[in-house]
Amino acid sequence: MSTAKRNTWQREAVRKALGSTEGFISAQALHSSLRDRGSSIGLATVYRTLSALADEGDADSLQSPEGEALYRACTSAGHHHHLICRNCGLTVEISADEVEEWAQGVAAANGFTQPQHIVDVFGLCASCSAGGGGAEHPIS
Amino acid sequence: MSTAKRNTWQREAVRKALGSTEGFISAQALHSSLRDRGSSIGLATVYRTLSALADEGDADSLQSPEGEALYRACTSAGHHHHLICRNCGLTVEISADEVEEWAQGVAAANGFTQPQHIVDVFGLCASCSAGGGGAEHPIS
DNA sequence: ACGCTTTTGACAATCATTATCAATAAGGCG
DNA sequence: CGCCTTATTGATAATGATTGTCAAAAGCGT
Ligand SMILES: [Zn+2]
Ligand SMILES: [Zn+2]
Ligand SMILES: [Zn+2]
Ligand SMILES: [Zn+2]
Numbered sequence: 137m138s139t140a141k142r143n144t145w146q147r148e149a150v151r152k153a154l155g156s157t158e159g160f161i162s163a164q165a166l167h168s169s170l171r172d173r174g175s176s177i178g179l180a181t182v183y184r185t186l187s188a189l190a191d192e193g194d195a196d197s198l199q200s201p202e203g204e205a206l207y208r209a210c211t212s213a214g215h216h217h218h219l220i221c222r223n224c225g226l227t228v229e230i231s232a233d234e235v236e237e238w239a240q241g242v243a244a245a246n247g248f249t250q251p252q253h254i255v256d257v258f259g260l261c262a263s264c265s266a267g268g269g270g271a272e273h274p275i276s
Numbered sequence: 277m278s279t280a281k282r283n284t285w286q287r288e289a290v291r292k293a294l295g296s297t298e299g300f301i302s303a304q305a306l307h308s309s310l311r312d313r314g315s316s317i318g319l320a321t322v323y324r325t326l327s328a329l330a331d332e333g334d335a336d337s338l339q340s341p342e343g344e345a346l347y348r349a350c351t352s353a354g355h356h357h358h359l360i361c362r363n364c365g366l367t368v369e370i371s372a373d374e375v376e377e378w379a380q381g382v383a384a385a386n387g388f389t390q391p392q393h394i395v396d397v398f399g400l401c402a403s404c405s406a407g408g409g410g411a412e413h414p415i416s
Numbered sequence: 417a418c419g420c421t422t423t424t425g426a427c428a429a430t431c432a433t434t435a436t437c438a439a440t441a442a443g444g445c446g
Numbered sequence: 447c448g449c450c451t452t453a454t455t456g457a458t459a460a461t462g463a464t465t466g467t468c469a470a471a472a473g474c475g476t
Contacts, residue, residue: 142442142453164432178456183433201392203343203463204432219386228386238374239397246359246368247402256394257379262387282422282473304463318425323464343432344463 146177150185151209154195159225160206160218198256221261230257286317290325291349294335299365300346338396361401370397 153170154161161169167182186207189195196208198218208218208227217235219228235255243251293310294301301309307322326347329335336348338358348358348367355376359368375395383391 140443140453144442144454146455162432176456180434180457181455184454199339199341199343201339201394203339203345205343219382219388221388222392230382232378232382234378235375235395238372242359242370242372243397243399246370247405248359248361248397248399249405251397251399252362253397254394255375257383257388257391258393259383259388259391265387265389280422280474284423284473286424302463316425320426320465321424324423 146181147185149175149177150182151189151194154186154189154207155209157209159227160196160198160200160208160220161225162200162204162206166207198254201258217255217257219257219259221264222258223260223264226261226263286321287325287328289315289317290322291329291334294326294329294347295349297349299367300336300338300340300348300360302340302344302346306347338394357395357397359397359399361404362398363400363404366401366403 149170150166153166153173157166157169163179163183163186166186167177167179170177170182186195186197190197190207194210196210196218198206200206201222211229214231215236216229216231219230221227232255235253239251239253239255243249289310290306293306293313297306297309303323303326304319306326307317307319310317310322326335326337330337330347334350336350336356336358338346340346351369354371356369356371357375359370360366372395375393379391379393379395383389
Protein backbone atom coordinates (compact mmCIF):
# COMPACT_ATOMS: atom_id res chain seq x y z
CA MET A 137 0.00 0.00 0.00
CA SER A 138 3.04 2.19 0.05
CA THR A 139 4.26 2.20 -3.54
CA ALA A 140 1.16 2.27 -5.66
CA LYS A 141 2.66 2.27 -9.13
CA ARG A 142 0.26 3.16 -11.89
CA ASN A 143 0.33 1.92 -15.43
CA THR A 144 0.72 4.73 -17.88
CA TRP A 145 1.35 4.59 -21.59
CA GLN A 146 4.35 6.82 -20.97
CA ARG A 147 6.07 4.26 -18.81
CA GLU A 148 5.42 1.58 -21.37
CA ALA A 149 6.63 3.80 -24.17
CA VAL A 150 9.92 4.34 -22.41
CA ARG A 151 10.27 0.65 -21.65
CA LYS A 152 9.61 -0.30 -25.23
CA ALA A 153 11.84 2.37 -26.69
CA LEU A 154 14.64 1.41 -24.35
CA GLY A 155 14.19 -2.23 -25.15
CA SER A 156 14.36 -1.65 -28.88
CA THR A 157 17.53 0.35 -28.56
CA GLU A 158 20.87 -1.22 -29.32
CA GLY A 159 23.37 -0.14 -26.72
CA PHE A 160 23.20 2.69 -24.25
CA ILE A 161 21.23 5.83 -24.80
CA SER A 162 20.87 9.09 -22.95
CA ALA A 163 17.60 10.43 -21.62
CA GLN A 164 17.79 13.28 -24.09
CA ALA A 165 18.36 10.99 -27.05
CA LEU A 166 15.59 8.63 -26.01
CA HIS A 167 13.21 11.54 -25.70
CA SER A 168 14.13 12.81 -29.15
CA SER A 169 13.67 9.35 -30.54
CA LEU A 170 10.21 9.04 -29.03
CA ARG A 171 9.21 12.48 -30.25
CA ASP A 172 10.43 11.65 -33.74
CA ARG A 173 8.17 8.63 -33.70
CA GLY A 174 5.24 10.88 -32.95
CA SER A 175 5.03 10.47 -29.20
CA SER A 176 4.12 13.51 -27.18
CA ILE A 177 5.89 12.31 -24.06
CA GLY A 178 7.60 14.96 -21.98
CA LEU A 179 11.29 15.18 -21.31
CA ALA A 180 10.92 15.25 -17.57
CA THR A 181 8.88 12.08 -17.71
CA VAL A 182 11.59 10.32 -19.66
CA TYR A 183 14.14 11.34 -17.06
CA ARG A 184 11.89 10.23 -14.22
CA THR A 185 10.99 6.95 -15.83
CA LEU A 186 14.54 6.02 -16.73
CA SER A 187 15.68 6.80 -13.23
CA ALA A 188 12.87 4.69 -11.84
CA LEU A 189 13.66 1.79 -14.16
CA ALA A 190 17.26 1.91 -13.04
CA ASP A 191 16.24 1.88 -9.40
CA GLU A 192 13.93 -1.07 -9.98
CA GLY A 193 16.75 -2.94 -11.64
CA ASP A 194 15.02 -3.04 -15.01
CA ALA A 195 17.69 -0.90 -16.58
CA ASP A 196 21.42 -0.47 -16.39
CA SER A 197 22.87 2.96 -16.03
CA LEU A 198 26.35 4.32 -16.29
CA GLN A 199 28.11 7.63 -16.70
CA SER A 200 29.71 8.31 -20.04
CA PRO A 201 33.22 9.76 -19.92
CA GLU A 202 31.61 13.08 -20.75
CA GLY A 203 29.51 12.87 -17.63
CA GLU A 204 26.22 12.09 -19.30
CA ALA A 205 23.99 9.43 -17.76
CA LEU A 206 23.31 6.56 -20.14
CA TYR A 207 20.67 3.86 -19.82
CA ARG A 208 20.06 0.47 -21.28
CA ALA A 209 17.41 -2.18 -20.91
CA CYS A 210 18.89 -4.80 -18.65
CA THR A 211 18.68 -8.26 -20.15
CA SER A 212 20.94 -10.45 -18.12
CA ALA A 213 19.70 -10.26 -14.59
CA GLY A 214 22.95 -10.75 -12.76
CA HIS A 215 25.83 -8.41 -12.12
CA HIS A 216 27.84 -7.58 -15.21
CA HIS A 217 29.79 -4.90 -17.00
CA HIS A 218 29.94 -3.34 -20.45
CA LEU A 219 32.17 -2.81 -23.41
CA ILE A 220 30.89 0.22 -25.25
CA CYS A 221 31.73 1.69 -28.65
CA ARG A 222 32.13 5.37 -28.10
CA ASN A 223 31.31 6.07 -31.71
CA CYS A 224 28.21 4.06 -32.53
CA GLY A 225 27.14 2.98 -29.06
CA LEU A 226 27.33 -0.75 -29.73
CA THR A 227 27.42 -2.46 -26.38
CA VAL A 228 28.62 -5.86 -25.34
CA GLU A 229 27.73 -7.23 -21.96
CA ILE A 230 30.71 -8.81 -20.31
CA SER A 231 31.04 -10.83 -17.21
CA ALA A 232 34.39 -10.96 -15.54
CA ASP A 233 34.73 -13.14 -12.52
CA GLU A 234 38.37 -12.29 -12.69
CA VAL A 235 37.63 -8.65 -12.05
CA GLU A 236 34.97 -9.39 -9.50
CA GLU A 237 37.41 -11.35 -7.43
CA TRP A 238 40.09 -8.75 -7.86
CA ALA A 239 37.76 -6.02 -6.64
CA GLN A 240 36.75 -8.05 -3.63
CA GLY A 241 40.34 -8.90 -2.89
CA VAL A 242 41.78 -5.42 -3.16
CA ALA A 243 39.02 -4.03 -1.00
CA ALA A 244 39.54 -6.65 1.66
CA ALA A 245 43.31 -6.29 1.54
CA ASN A 246 42.92 -2.63 2.45
CA GLY A 247 40.38 -3.20 5.18
CA PHE A 248 37.47 -1.93 3.11
CA THR A 249 34.05 -3.45 3.52
CA GLN A 250 30.88 -3.34 1.47
CA PRO A 251 32.78 -2.96 -1.77
CA GLN A 252 31.04 -1.73 -4.90
CA HIS A 253 32.81 -1.17 -8.15
CA ILE A 254 32.55 0.67 -11.41
CA VAL A 255 34.10 -1.16 -14.33
CA ASP A 256 33.44 -0.14 -17.89
CA VAL A 257 35.48 -0.32 -21.05
CA PHE A 258 35.07 2.17 -23.87
CA GLY A 259 36.61 1.85 -27.31
CA LEU A 260 35.91 1.72 -31.01
CA CYS A 261 34.12 -1.35 -32.27
CA ALA A 262 35.37 -3.33 -35.25
CA SER A 263 33.13 -1.53 -37.73
CA CYS A 264 34.01 1.90 -36.48
CA SER A 265 37.69 1.00 -36.36
CA ALA A 266 37.56 -0.34 -39.92
CA GLY A 267 35.97 2.85 -41.13
CA GLY A 268 39.39 4.34 -40.57
CA GLY A 269 37.65 6.81 -38.34
CA GLY A 270 35.83 7.93 -41.44
CA ALA A 271 32.33 6.64 -40.83
CA GLU A 272 31.26 8.94 -38.05
CA HIS A 273 27.82 8.06 -36.80
CA PRO A 274 27.68 9.37 -33.26
CA ILE A 275 25.99 7.57 -30.39
CA SER A 276 22.27 7.12 -30.79
CA MET B 277 58.32 24.56 -30.40
CA SER B 278 54.81 23.33 -30.57
CA THR B 279 53.72 23.13 -26.95
CA ALA B 280 55.35 26.08 -25.29
CA LYS B 281 53.96 25.84 -21.77
CA ARG B 282 54.46 28.88 -19.61
CA ASN B 283 54.99 29.05 -15.91
CA THR B 284 52.31 31.01 -14.17
CA TRP B 285 51.63 31.38 -10.48
CA GLN B 286 48.10 30.19 -11.18
CA ARG B 287 49.26 26.83 -12.43
CA GLU B 288 51.51 26.43 -9.42
CA ALA B 289 48.73 27.48 -7.08
CA VAL B 290 46.46 24.79 -8.47
CA ARG B 291 49.23 22.21 -8.28
CA LYS B 292 49.99 23.04 -4.69
CA ALA B 293 46.37 23.21 -3.62
CA LEU B 294 45.65 19.91 -5.27
CA GLY B 295 48.74 18.35 -3.68
CA SER B 296 47.74 19.47 -0.20
CA THR B 297 44.28 18.01 -0.57
CA GLU B 298 43.44 14.66 0.91
CA GLY B 299 41.35 12.66 -1.51
CA PHE B 300 39.45 13.88 -4.54
CA ILE B 301 38.16 17.39 -5.00
CA SER B 302 36.02 19.12 -7.61
CA ALA B 303 37.12 22.11 -9.64
CA GLN B 304 34.51 24.22 -7.93
CA ALA B 305 35.63 23.17 -4.47
CA LEU B 306 39.27 23.72 -5.27
CA HIS B 307 38.50 27.17 -6.58
CA SER B 308 36.58 28.05 -3.44
CA SER B 309 39.41 26.75 -1.34
CA LEU B 310 41.93 28.89 -3.19
CA ARG B 311 39.73 31.94 -2.96
CA ASP B 312 39.28 31.39 0.76
CA ARG B 313 43.04 31.39 1.15
CA GLY B 314 43.16 34.78 -0.49
CA SER B 315 43.98 33.80 -4.03
CA SER B 316 42.38 35.77 -6.81
CA ILE B 317 42.55 32.96 -9.31
CA GLY B 318 39.64 32.65 -11.70
CA LEU B 319 37.26 29.75 -11.90
CA ALA B 320 37.83 29.14 -15.59
CA THR B 321 41.54 28.94 -14.97
CA VAL B 322 41.08 26.30 -12.31
CA TYR B 323 38.99 24.24 -14.73
CA ARG B 324 41.54 24.66 -17.50
CA THR B 325 44.48 23.88 -15.28
CA LEU B 326 42.94 20.80 -13.73
CA SER B 327 42.01 19.50 -17.13
CA ALA B 328 45.53 20.14 -18.37
CA LEU B 329 47.09 18.45 -15.36
CA ALA B 330 44.92 15.43 -15.97
CA ASP B 331 45.96 15.32 -19.61
CA GLU B 332 49.60 15.57 -18.67
CA GLY B 333 49.17 12.73 -16.23
CA ASP B 334 49.96 14.88 -13.21
CA ALA B 335 46.47 14.44 -11.85
CA ASP B 336 43.89 11.72 -11.67
CA SER B 337 40.33 12.40 -12.54
CA LEU B 338 37.13 10.49 -12.12
CA GLN B 339 33.43 11.12 -12.27
CA SER B 340 31.60 11.08 -9.00
CA PRO B 341 28.40 9.05 -9.00
CA GLU B 342 26.61 12.41 -9.23
CA GLY B 343 28.38 13.17 -12.46
CA GLU B 344 30.81 15.74 -11.12
CA ALA B 345 34.41 15.60 -12.25
CA LEU B 346 36.80 15.06 -9.37
CA TYR B 347 40.56 15.52 -9.39
CA ARG B 348 43.43 14.37 -7.27
CA ALA B 349 47.16 14.97 -7.30
CA CYS B 350 48.71 11.93 -8.86
CA THR B 351 51.59 10.58 -6.83
CA SER B 352 52.41 7.33 -8.51
CA ALA B 353 53.34 8.20 -12.06
CA GLY B 354 51.86 5.33 -14.01
CA HIS B 355 48.34 4.39 -14.84
CA HIS B 356 46.39 3.21 -11.82
CA HIS B 357 43.02 3.13 -10.18
CA HIS B 358 41.45 3.99 -6.85
CA LEU B 359 39.84 2.46 -3.84
CA ILE B 360 37.68 5.12 -2.28
CA CYS B 361 35.86 5.20 1.04
CA ARG B 362 32.39 6.43 0.30
CA ASN B 363 32.03 7.68 3.83
CA CYS B 364 35.18 9.65 4.64
CA GLY B 365 36.76 9.97 1.21
CA LEU B 366 39.97 8.15 2.10
CA THR B 367 41.58 7.12 -1.15
CA VAL B 368 44.06 4.37 -1.86
CA GLU B 369 45.87 4.19 -5.16
CA ILE B 370 45.88 0.71 -6.54
CA SER B 371 47.66 -0.76 -9.49
CA ALA B 372 46.13 -3.75 -11.16
CA ASP B 373 48.03 -5.21 -14.03
CA GLU B 374 45.56 -8.02 -13.83
CA VAL B 375 42.74 -5.68 -14.68
CA GLU B 376 44.72 -3.78 -17.27
CA GLU B 377 45.37 -6.94 -19.16
CA TRP B 378 41.80 -8.04 -18.79
CA ALA B 379 40.53 -4.74 -20.18
CA GLN B 380 42.90 -4.89 -23.12
CA GLY B 381 42.03 -8.49 -23.71
CA VAL B 382 38.28 -8.15 -23.59
CA ALA B 383 38.42 -5.17 -25.92
CA ALA B 384 40.63 -6.95 -28.40
CA ALA B 385 38.59 -10.13 -28.20
CA ASN B 386 35.56 -8.17 -29.34
CA GLY B 387 37.32 -6.31 -32.09
CA PHE B 388 37.44 -3.04 -30.20
CA THR B 389 40.37 -0.69 -30.60
CA GLN B 390 41.61 2.30 -28.69
CA PRO B 391 40.30 0.94 -25.42
CA GLN B 392 39.85 3.18 -22.42
CA HIS B 393 38.50 1.95 -19.15
CA ILE B 394 36.93 3.14 -15.99
CA VAL B 395 37.72 1.04 -12.97
CA ASP B 396 37.05 2.28 -9.46
CA VAL B 397 36.19 0.53 -6.25
CA PHE B 398 34.08 2.19 -3.59
CA GLY B 399 33.58 0.85 -0.09
CA LEU B 400 33.89 1.61 3.58
CA CYS B 401 37.42 1.91 4.96
CA ALA B 402 38.49 0.09 8.09
CA SER B 403 37.81 3.06 10.37
CA CYS B 404 34.41 3.75 8.94
CA SER B 405 33.54 0.07 9.02
CA ALA B 406 34.56 -0.13 12.66
CA GLY B 407 32.58 2.96 13.59
CA GLY B 408 29.49 0.93 12.89
CA GLY B 409 28.53 3.52 10.34
CA GLY B 410 28.04 6.04 13.08
CA ALA B 411 30.53 8.74 12.11
CA GLU B 412 28.95 10.28 9.07
CA HIS B 413 31.21 12.80 7.40
CA PRO B 414 30.52 12.73 3.67
CA ILE B 415 33.12 12.96 0.94
CA SER B 416 35.10 16.20 0.78
C1' DA C 417 62.95 46.89 -22.59
C1' DC C 418 60.28 44.92 -26.95
C1' DG C 419 57.18 42.26 -29.19
C1' DC C 420 55.01 38.07 -30.16
C1' DT C 421 52.01 34.49 -27.95
C1' DT C 422 50.14 32.25 -24.43
C1' DT C 423 47.28 32.60 -20.54
C1' DT C 424 44.11 34.69 -17.72
C1' DG C 425 39.50 35.97 -15.93
C1' DA C 426 34.97 38.12 -15.84
C1' DC C 427 30.97 36.98 -17.95
C1' DA C 428 27.90 34.87 -21.15
C1' DA C 429 26.47 30.67 -23.16
C1' DT C 430 25.64 25.59 -23.06
C1' DC C 431 23.96 21.50 -21.56
C1' DA C 432 22.19 17.95 -18.70
C1' DT C 433 19.35 17.29 -14.97
C1' DT C 434 16.01 18.62 -11.33
C1' DA C 435 12.31 21.30 -9.16
C1' DT C 436 7.64 23.49 -9.69
C1' DC C 437 2.99 23.04 -9.77
C1' DA C 438 -1.36 23.18 -12.07
C1' DA C 439 -3.73 19.93 -15.04
C1' DT C 440 -4.51 15.15 -16.13
C1' DA C 441 -5.71 10.44 -15.68
C1' DA C 442 -5.31 5.60 -13.05
C1' DG C 443 -7.61 2.69 -9.94
C1' DG C 444 -10.60 1.60 -6.40
C1' DC C 445 -15.29 1.78 -4.95
C1' DG C 446 -20.22 2.29 -4.59
C1' DC D 447 -20.78 3.55 -14.99
C1' DG D 448 -19.44 8.09 -12.51
C1' DC D 449 -16.80 9.94 -8.48
C1' DC D 450 -12.97 10.74 -5.58
C1' DT D 451 -8.38 10.37 -4.15
C1' DT D 452 -3.88 10.69 -5.46
C1' DA D 453 0.06 9.34 -8.43
C1' DT D 454 1.73 11.08 -12.65
C1' DT D 455 2.48 14.10 -16.30
C1' DG D 456 4.60 18.01 -18.80
C1' DA D 457 5.65 22.92 -19.92
C1' DT D 458 8.67 25.73 -17.99
C1' DA D 459 11.80 27.76 -14.70
C1' DA D 460 15.67 26.88 -11.96
C1' DT D 461 19.88 24.81 -10.91
C1' DG D 462 24.62 23.61 -11.35
C1' DA D 463 28.65 22.21 -13.64
C1' DT D 464 31.38 23.05 -17.51
C1' DT D 465 32.89 25.52 -21.68
C1' DG D 466 33.25 29.52 -24.95
C1' DT D 467 34.51 34.45 -25.69
C1' DC D 468 37.69 37.91 -26.09
C1' DA D 469 40.08 41.92 -24.46
C1' DA D 470 43.54 42.66 -21.04
C1' DA D 471 47.50 40.88 -18.60
C1' DA D 472 51.54 38.30 -18.19
C1' DG D 473 55.59 34.90 -20.03
C1' DC D 474 59.76 34.42 -22.52
C1' DG D 475 63.18 34.71 -26.10
C1' DT D 476 65.66 38.44 -28.14
ZN1 LIG E 1 31.07 1.45 -33.36
ZN1 LIG F 1 31.60 -6.38 -11.38
ZN1 LIG G 1 36.25 5.99 5.65
ZN1 LIG H 1 43.59 0.71 -15.73
